[in-house]
Amino acid sequence: MSADTLATARPAVELEGITKRFPGVVANHDIRITVRPGTVHAIVGENGAGKSTLMKILYGMQRPDEGTIKVNGEQVSFRTPSDAIAAGIGMVHQHFMLADNFTVLENIVLGAEPRKGLNLDTGAARRRITDLAAAHGLRVDPDRLVEDLGVGDRQRVEILKVLYRGARILILDEPTAVLVPQEVEELFQNLRELKSEGLTVIFISHKLDEVLDIADDITVIRRGTTVASVDPREVTARRLAELMVGSELPTPETRESTVTDKVALKVAGLTMEADGHRPVPKGTSITAYVDKLRQDGRRLLLDDVSFEIHKGEILGIAGVEGNGQSELIEAIMGIRQAHGDVELDGRDISSWSTLKRRESGIGYIPEDRHRQGLLLEASLWENRVLGHQTRKPAKNGPWVDRKAAKADTERIIGEYDVRTPGVDTLALALSGGNQQKLIVGREMSGEPSFLIAAHPTRGVDVGAQAAIWDHLRNARAAGLAVLLISADLDELIGLSDTIQVIYRGRLVAALDPSDITPERLGGYMTGAIAGTEEE
Amino acid sequence: MPAGLNRALLTLAGAVVAIVLAIAVCSVAIVAAGGDPLHALTAFFDFGASERAQSNSVATLFNRAVPLFIAGLAVAIGFRMNLFNIGVEGQYRIAAICAAYVGSTFVAPAPIQIAVIIVVAMVVGGLYALIPAIMKVTRGVNEVIATIMLNYIAINISAYLVRGPFAGARAEGELTVSTPPLPDSGMFPDLNFVFGWFGMLAPTREGGLWGFLVVAIVLGVVLWVVLERTRFGFDVKASGLNQSAALAAGVNPKRMVIAAMVLSGAIAGLIGLPEVLGSTGSFGTTFTSGLGFLGIAVALLGRNKPAGIAVAALLFAFLDRAQGPLQFANIPPSVIEIIQGVIVLLVVVANEVTNRFALRLEERRAARQLKVTA
Structure with missing residues (x-):
């Protein structure tokens, strides 16, 4: 085809000056990226740096406010993903979009079914899928049900789905986030194969070693804009990390230890079943029951998790997302049921409601502030009341004390430097960093004795990040016990007094943050290094 | 602000x-x-040519608006926390017949008689709404389907009751059946004197302007206070705006479903009372139907806020008239x-x-x- 010869000259995708504003935030600002055809082009950046928005723009899910997109040299303007698909762009989402109770074949053709009269032309579909799979080295059995497939297989189905629709440019959004190392290697093999067939892959990630392994070109995004285009052969992981986070990043170092010998929170044998909580049968001990679950080969989201946090201690939980962190938090908060014991200040709170746990002094900075932390369409003072609706100053008998709540919101706005026009402003009008500062301020109110901080600085700007770290440190010095969960390893190492690594629902290693590097921590997190204390 | x-x-x-x-x-x-x-x-x-006709038209308008307003309130409570009580129709009918019947079985001073009738109506409506609430929290049954099905059951039960156990004496040649009439102490005083203030003639049709209007206004104000100023109202709002955030904040979703559903049903129980206490004095086979379904539209129109619902109810009544x-x-x-x-x-x-x-x-x-x- 003549298009192929032309394509070598023309970039497959060219983004020029892309800017996308959301109210209160600029998600993307003057993005410039040139993707050569037939290459794997990595786009790296921290969580919240604006990668996802950029990809949504390229895939037609959102329209840029400024800037131009060129595909194979021609300027395009996508209104919907179908426009992008028509232009040969396909997207493999981080969270798979497959129908579990359909076969691989049905999933692939879904929405683009070949017909024979009114019927699905299964024969033609199967031929096409087998051809595609053979041509690109993507092994799948078209007749298996998707629910029986592993994660790696599902991803291949997603890729085939995109290829089936004729995509020549593939966007992969954090494709390795859900994969184990061997699967990652397999995926990379597939990507190299696709590349050799002349396809272009845009690979979004924040895992630097993987990016260096697979990419031909790397573009770094920081705080919504492209800060550098680098050649992976000429750059180190260290340099890439600096580009990603910027050198102005304050380091989260806790100074002298404030750990006391008083236990604030004790968790013992916490275990959560993957397929719904069942009460332990009468007359069976929890350990025996859990042993039986394990023997039956049942998947456990939390597997015998035990730890103690002392007053004045920050315990960091390291782990690749999806290894049981969310479940651990929700079990401690009483949002999800689990087996095992949770003790707060010496009292057994295992059977308490979430409300009672909060009232007795647990603060909670949730991992997803929009989902669990805020009422976006309510005012700031109402958000101050949230979670404190049964406590002073928000309550006054059966009434919500609006005056006191507003006054206390003013206090938080002042102390935590929340930038807002006033307490009556709706929460959605604030930038992510200011929303997060409000949440931190709220959860620190009422003198909690224990705080869960899940990704406390995710998606916030550097200034807010430093402020939040300061608040955590000060509270720790004042005797607060903190359970810190973070994907930012520097944050974990810098803030924590102790680090526990969670892997597949188990705490596999206890580490001293003073003599650990992000590289070694990463080894434990992926299961590459076996635990020091267990087994 | x-x-x-x-x-x-x-x-x-x-x-x-x-x-x-x-x-x-x-x-x-x-x-x-x-x-x-x-x-x-x-x-x-x-509104009619003669002065009397105009007064009657105005009274009809308000008499229609009051049950619509109450129905709108009942629906709105659920809507505010994304709980769809489609069962208001059944709840008010079964509540109205039970209240009308209980009220006809004894004679007491007017305030007590009326209070008992109101309480019975609210209890029956609330209990009937408790059924789908329990189904939802224990078994996850969708409340929309449960309440729709319960409507049919309620409508048929009340049809049976009015012809059978709760049927009153039928006059010679009368084709309709109804519960025994309420004693005089069970009739809510009318508001016809208000027309005098505006220099109008008192309305005469169907008992004039029903006094239950006052109860409806009080109910609207109380509900506004509960929803906007109390902790319960805050919990309802939080559950409606963001279920997961409410859960993380310690709001018990099951308790909220039950509370909101029962409150909604209890208010639904009042929908039929303006007519029973103001005009017919009984629940009969020709009792006004469809108010519960109209209440859904009224609540939507009024954006689930008492003041908005009042305006919507008046608009619907104006059109109906x-x-x-x-x-x-x-x-x-x-x-x-x-x-x-x-x-x-x-x-x-x-x-x-x-x-x-x-x-x-x-x-x-x-x-x-x-x-x-x-």
Whole structure:
């Protein structure tokens, strides 16, 4: 085809000056990226740096406010993903979009079914899928049900789905986030194969070693804009990390230890079943029951998790997302049921409601502030009341004390430097960093004795990040016990007094943050290094 | 605060646009039905020629608005936390017949008699709504389906009760059946004296202006206070805006479902009482039906807020009242249902549009204000 010869000259995708504003935030600002055809082009950046928005723009899910997109040299303007698909762009989402109770074949053709009269032309579909799979080295059995497939297989189905629709440019959004190392290697093999067939892959990630392994070109995004285009052969992981986070990043170092010998929170044998909580049968001990679950080969989201946090201690939980962190938090908060014991200040709170746990002094900075932390369409003072609706100053008998709540919101706005026009402003009008500062301020109110901080600085700007770290440190010095969960390893190492690594629902290693590097921590997190204390 | 005012004005503008559009759509329908839209429009404002007829028309309007208002409130409580109580229809009917029957079995001083009737109605309505609530929290049964099914059961049970166990004596030649009449102490005093204040004649049709209007107003105010000022109201709002955040904040979702559903049902129980206590004194086979379903439309139109629901109920009552005059003007009265349907649809759309617009404005305003101060 003549298009192929032309394509070598023309970039497959060219983004020029892309800017996308959301109210209160600029998600993307003057993005410039040139993707050569037939290459794997990595786009790296921290969580919240604006990668996802950029990809949504390229895939037609959102329209840029400024800037131009060129595909194979021609300027395009996508209104919907179908426009992008028509232009040969396909997207493999981080969270798979497959129908579990359909076969691989049905999933692939879904929405683009070949017909024979009114019927699905299964024969033609199967031929096409087998051809595609053979041509690109993507092994799948078209007749298996998707629910029986592993994660790696599902991803291949997603890729085939995109290829089936004729995509020549593939966007992969954090494709390795859900994969184990061997699967990652397999995926990379597939990507190299696709590349050799002349396809272009845009690979979004924040895992630097993987990016260096697979990419031909790397573009770094920081705080919504492209800060550098680098050649992976000429750059180190260290340099890439600096580009990603910027050198102005304050380091989260806790100074002298404030750990006391008083236990604030004790968790013992916490275990959560993957397929719904069942009460332990009468007359069976929890350990025996859990042993039986394990023997039956049942998947456990939390597997015998035990730890103690002392007053004045920050315990960091390291782990690749999806290894049981969310479940651990929700079990401690009483949002999800689990087996095992949770003790707060010496009292057994295992059977308490979430409300009672909060009232007795647990603060909670949730991992997803929009989902669990805020009422976006309510005012700031109402958000101050949230979670404190049964406590002073928000309550006054059966009434919500609006005056006191507003006054206390003013206090938080002042102390935590929340930038807002006033307490009556709706929460959605604030930038992510200011929303997060409000949440931190709220959860620190009422003198909690224990705080869960899940990704406390995710998606916030550097200034807010430093402020939040300061608040955590000060509270720790004042005797607060903190359970810190973070994907930012520097944050974990810098803030924590102790680090526990969670892997597949188990705490596999206890580490001293003073003599650990992000590289070694990463080894434990992926299961590459076996635990020091267990087994 | 200007932000709130802004939002309110936008909402109002949206509603007005929707109503004007609805009238336009209906004019087309009227022309299609062979009528004259202008003619129809005058019919809406034709309250009758004689003074007595005008008073009666006004009383009819309010008498229709009161049950619609209560029905709207009942539905709105669930709606505010994304709980869809479609069962208001069944709840009010079964509550009305039980209350009417219980009230007819004894004689007590008026305040006690009426209080007992009201309490019975609320308890029956609340208990009937408790069934879908329990099904939802224990077994995850969708409340929409459960309440719809329970409507049929309630409607048929009340049809059976009024013909069987609760049936009163039937006069010679009478075709309808009803519960035994309430004693005089069970009848709510009317408000006909109010017409005197405006120099109008007292209405005479169907007991004049029903006194239950006062109860409805008190109910509206109390509910506003509960929803806007109390902890329970906050929990309802939080559950409606963000279920997961409410859960993380310690709001017990199961308890909220039960509380909201029972409260909704208890209020639904009151829907039939204006008619029972104000005019018929009994629940009969010709008892007004469909109020529960109309309540859904009224609540939607009123954006689940008591004041908005009051306006919506008055609007619906105003439209309903015109059925007679429209017929005299040779226009099929079903035009009214078309208008009501179109208004609800358009208002729902308009609400969504203005809501988004208002949120956008708020964000802009905040961003602007911050830039000024920074």
